[in-house]
Amino acid sequence: MSFEVMLRQLLEGFGQTCLIFFLTLVFSLPLGMVVYFGRVCRIKPISWLVKIYISIMRGTPLMLQLLVWYFAPFYLWGMNIGGYKLTAILIGCSLNYAAYFAEIYRSGIESIPKGQYEAAALLGYSRQQTFFKIVLPQVVKIVLPSVTNEVITLVKDTSLVYSLSYVEMFAVAKQIAAAQTTVLPFFIAGVFYYIFNYAVAGVMELFEKRLDYYR
Known part of the structure; x- marks a missing residue:
């Protein structure tokens, strides 16, 4: 196999890696906020269930x-899972990362001084207005470094979907390496992951600079 053919196949796999990465972020970032609200819900059964969910997601391997x-x-309902791979991947990755994002959001929200809530109440703000207009903008700035770490981890975790025989970049590299008895595909895949992570880190750094109002 020529280097050009190998590179083309890896690029096709990289497209699937990007698809999983971006769709997981689209679903997990807002879902994490929903999970957070469930985590701090005053209805105890809901709060306990969400805590158990977070514990399971964080305490067991993503694979x-x-x-x-x-x-x-398939095992529970005999469902035909032939075209279900991508759906299962997005459900698994999104629910897993939503649990991590929920805890990140919680740490950011709980770091806001109570005095700000009291001041907002004196100014006539409702709880919803206080959260969205005063608390949330600050939380975004506070949690962005932690979110960046999780996003970078997600880039690497996309390689775990090879366990479902889904053809993304790592699976393609593994297939080529086995067929051609060479480690070159792994080196190329490593370069792709590094560049992707470097680009993600750069974009997140730009967001941090935009939110750094005091410099």
């Missing part, structure tokens, strides 16, 4: 979760 999401519908 195991992906396998469960993919094979469970």
Whole structure:
């Protein structure tokens, strides 16, 4: 196999890697906020259930979760899972990362001094107005470095979907390496991951600079 053919196949796999990465972010970032509200809900059964969910998501390997999401519908309900791979991957990755984002959001929101809530109440702000107009803009700035770390981890975690035989970049590199008995595909894939992570880190750094009002 020529280098050009190898590179083209890896680029095709990289396209699937990007798809998983971006869709996971689209679903998990807002879902994390929903999970946070469930985590701090005053209705105890809801709060306990969400805490258990977060504990399971953070306490078990993502690869195991992906396998469960993919094979469970077949073993439980006999469902045809032939075209279900991408859906299972997005469900597994999004729910896993939503749990991490929820805890990041919680740490940011709880860092806001109570005096700001009291001042907002004196000014006549409702709880919703206080959260969205006063608390949330500050929280975004506070949690951005932690969110950046999780986003960078997500880039690397996309390689775990090879466990479902989904053809993304790492799976393609593994197939080529096995067929051609060479480690070159792994080196090329590593370069792709590094460049992708470098670009992601650069974009997140720009966001941090835009939110750094005091410099």
